[in-house]
Amino acid sequence: xxxxxxxxxxxxxxxxxxxxxxxxxxxxxxxxxxxxxxxxxxxxxxxxxxxxxxxxxxx
Numbered sequence: 001x002x003x004x005x006x007x008x009x010x011x012x013x014x015x016x017x018x019x020x021x022x023x024x025x026x027x028x029x030x031x032x033x034x035x036x037x038x039x040x041x042x043x044x045x046x047x048x049x050x051x052x053x054x055x056x057x058x059x
Contacts, residue, residue, distance in 0.1 A: 047058035
């Protein structure tokens with residue numbers, strides 16, 4: 001009976017660690033994606049000209 005309780009506790013702990021790791025990874029990916037769109041030097045419409053490629057785009 002004690003062996004079953006220890007095994008059950010370890011399985012629950014593994015699930016919690018996996019879930020916490022998974023959620024942390026998803027959160028980090030979402031936050032890093034938000035960093036791709038920048039607000040630097042945009043006009044009132046949220047657009048700007050990219051000097052390297054000489055293109056105009058909006059965020």
